[in-house]
Amino acid sequence: MHSCKSQVYDNNSTDATASLASKAGAIVCTEPRQGKGNVIRSMFRNIEADCYILVDGDNTYPASVAPAMAQAVLEQQVDMVVGDRLSSTYFQENKRRFHGFGNLLVRLLINRLIAGRSAHIEDVMTGYRAFSRTFVKSFPITSRGFEIETEMTAHALDKNLVILNLPVDYRDRPEGSSSKLSTVSDGLRVIATIFNLLREYRPLLFFSLCALISFIIFAASFSGVFMEYLNTGLVPRQPTLLVSLFCLLIAVLCVFSGLILDSLARKSRRDFELFLMSMSKSLNRDQSIYASSTCFEESAKSDGLTLTISPPSICQASSRPQSIQGATA
Secondary structure, three states: OOOEEEEEEEOOOOOOHHHHHHHOOOEEEEOOOOOHHHHHHHHHHHOOOOEEEEEOOOOOOOHHHHHHHHHHHHHOOOOEEEEEOOOOOHHHHOOOHHHHHHHHHHHHHHHHHHHOOOOOOOOOOOOEEEEEHHHHOOOOOOOOOOOHHHHHHHHHHHOOOOEEEEEOOOOOOOOOOOOOOOOOHHHHHHHHHHHHHHHHHOHHHHHHHHHHHHHHHHHHHHHHHHHHHHHHOOOOOHHHHHHHHHHHHHHHHHHHHHHHHHHHHHHHHHHHHHHHHHHHHHHHHHHHHHHHHHHHHHHHHHOOOOOOOOOOOOOOOOOOOOOEEEEEO
């Protein structure tokens, strides 16, 4: 990993991480807006590279896996490599019981509700990932906190990007180090994010569930009123009848809302594919320009001239060395 440039982002840290990273040769950047989502937004906006390796700065992940992650992105055309803790040593090393339960719950919800049969994610909340340039430059970040991992995973699943689960060893935090992740508040925020992403990426399923709940309430309340009407010919519980009919109306509206939003979601996926095609054409065109300028420079040198042409700064041109950026939050 000699070609990798390391960047450390200081998010209002109170310890000496930033100074130690600077002394070790890393590029230290500052993000004053609190939250991991805000940090990753700054990283993805400011860093240009062919491969991005993202790792939490808590000394819980091994650096020895980074070359394999970079190789998967650069050579196997993987868009997101997930450093899978849950399949290795996480449950032996982790001392926070509810964090382990939360990881399993989030993984279950993501795989059942969003992934479906298209893919399977082993570790949604991992802080060790590698990304392609395609992923980084096409990912709209809206999260501010720790729910960013869930948002990244949902984006990759919805847009049918190539995902690789790579088991990595996990070790617990060093003594004296504490996690900023709150088990209750951040856990509830992550679960709320999952349902918001379900509404955004799979609206037909989301609104069908809402319609089903409303229809069950309608059936339960209307059946008693209807049986009483058959027996007596009267409807004494008119408020119950109104509530049941209102629930039926909500169920119908949910079905049509799901159908409309599902069409919009499908159009969004088609637009994304067109965006990827235009990005690929642009990169291929700039690669050809770079190759032509390099040949022209060699020809000028052979004629005894001194001429330097600066190629365009495009990161995925295979005719020049690829760049790898490692970012630590």
